[in-house]
Amino acid sequence: MVTFTVVERDPSCRARTGILDLPHGAVRTPQFMPVGTNGTVKAIAHADLEDMGIGLILANTYHLYLRPGVEVIRAAGGLHRFMSWTRNVLTDSGGYQVFSLAPFRKIEPEGVEFRSHIDGARHFLTPEDVVDIQNALGSDVLMTLDVCTPPGIDRDRAIDALRTTSEWARRSKARMSEERSSASGSLFGIVQGNFFKDLRRRSAEEIASLDFPGIAIGGLSVGESFAQFEELLEYTSGFLPPDRPRYLMGVGTPDYLFAAVENGVDLFDCVFPTRIARNGAAFTRRGLVSLKKEARRLEFEPLERSCRCPTCLRYSRAYLRHLYKAKEILAPMLATRHNLHFLNELAREIRLSIQEGRFASFKRQFLSEYSAGEEDGNE
Numbered sequence: 001m002v003t004f005t006v007v008e009r010d011p012s013c014r015a016r017t018g019i020l021d022l023p024h025g026a027v028r029t030p031q032f033m034p035v036g037t038n039g040t041v042k043a044i045a046h047a048d049l050e051d052m053g054i055g056l057i058l059a060n061t062y063h064l065y066l067r068p069g070v071e072v073i074r075a076a077g078g079l080h081r082f083m084s085w086t087r088n089v090l091t092d093s094g095g096y097q098v099f100s101l102a103p104f105r106k107i108e109p110e111g112v113e114f115r116s117h118i119d120g121a122r123h124f125l126t127p128e129d130v131v132d133i134q135n136a137l138g139s140d141v142l143m144t145l146d147v148c149t150p151p152g153i154d155r156d157r158a159i160d161a162l163r164t165t166s167e168w169a170r171r172s173k174a175r176m177s178e179e180r181s182s183a184s185g186s187l188f189g190i191v192q193g194n195f196f197k198d199l200r201r202r203s204a205e206e207i208a209s210l211d212f213p214g215i216a217i218g219g220l221s222v223g224e225s226f227a228q229f230e231e232l233l234e235y236t237s238g239f240l241p242p243d244r245p246r247y248l249m250g251v252g253t254p255d256y257l258f259a260a261v262e263n264g265v266d267l268f269d270c271v272f273p274t275r276i277a278r279n280g281a282a283f284t285r286r287g288l289v290s291l292k293k294e295a296r297r298l299e300f301e302p303l304e305r306s307c308r309c310p311t312c313l314r315y316s317r318a319y320l321r322h323l324y325k326a327k328e329i330l331a332p333m334l335a336t337r338h339n340l341h342f343l344n345e346l347a348r349e350i351r352l353s354i355q356e357g358r359f360a361s362f363k364r365q366f367l368s369e370y371s372a373g374e375e376d377g378n379e
């Protein structure tokens with residue numbers, strides 16, 4: 001079971017620090033979770049995650065259900081044993097992947113029918129199945145199956161998705177209660193409502209009324225403008241129970257991360273830091289840096305002078321560029337290590353700033369330096 005204790009609150013906003021006690025150890029919040037889609041955080045070994053002090057990673061139910069399949073993971077004794085990870089795992093419900101990856105999906109009141117993006121095979125999953133699958137994985141934090149919708153849909157479609165999400169949340173909660181004796185994890189509900197304020201409020205209130213031990217905010221950071229993201233996040237978070245952990249899905253860049261924490265978000269995840277590492281981009285305090293650029297050819301200093309990660313302590317920008325140019329497998333490994341270290345350190349500094357009551361000034365100072373910088377990683 002999960003228990004959550006708010007430790008400090010920042011006087012200027014909803015930012016707080018806390019301790020999330022989970023079956024595989026306590027996690028300090030706010031906390032960034034690296035994404036381990038297939039039961040591995042891409043291009044980094046578990047020992048390195050442990051060295052960094054990562055206590056919680058995310059794994060994707062959709063991917064693991066399709067491959068290697070639940071029966072393999074069950075036979076291994078659960079996902080922790082299968083992947084040899086002794087700390088916590090949060091699994092998503094697969095809802096987002098069904099909508100973003102499956103070549104076909106059909107929502108019915110009973111559940112969702114979809115075709116696998118791997119082999120095209122048809123599957124049908126109910127919200128109860130999704131709880132069962134996550135319990136078979138041995139997840140520490142489970143998510144309810146929800147209906148994700150893209151920005152720009154009409155109100156009627158958004159209402160349909162909200163109704164289904166709330167109904168599935170009720171059914172998921174009931175299933176979790178039946179399995180209480182055999183399951184060690186905790187089930188979080190997910191707020192939807194698309195980009196309509198009143199629907200966001202309605203969804204937040206309906207999900208909050210089900211008394212989940214934690215709540216996720218879904219359907220944001222899905223292609224809308226930053227201003228719209230911030231407005232909806234601020235509005236939605238006002239209707240969430242203040243004593244429950246909040247998880248904002250799909251957030252992993254400094255500007256979004258600060259906005260999340262400012263609104264009382266405790267957990268976030270994103271593939272961004274590991275994905276850009278594989279594409280040759282790295283976080284620095286002065287913005288993203290592209291490691292493939294000609295400008296890096298003779299830069300014999302570390303990626304970031306102040307960074308204490310193993311990549312920066314040992315290797316130069318010029319060497320990293322050479323590795324990318326030569327398509328060496330070490331290149332994404334070293335950049336991934338740095339990018340996760342960067343976000344983990346940022347979360348630690350954010351916690352410290354809240355503890356010392358100076359979150360707002362830390363945010364201002366960090367983001368002004370970040371946005372003034374090199375910012376060439378997207379090219």
Ligand SMILES: [Zn+2]
Pocket residue numbers: 303304307308309310311312313338341
């Ligand atoms: Zn570094």
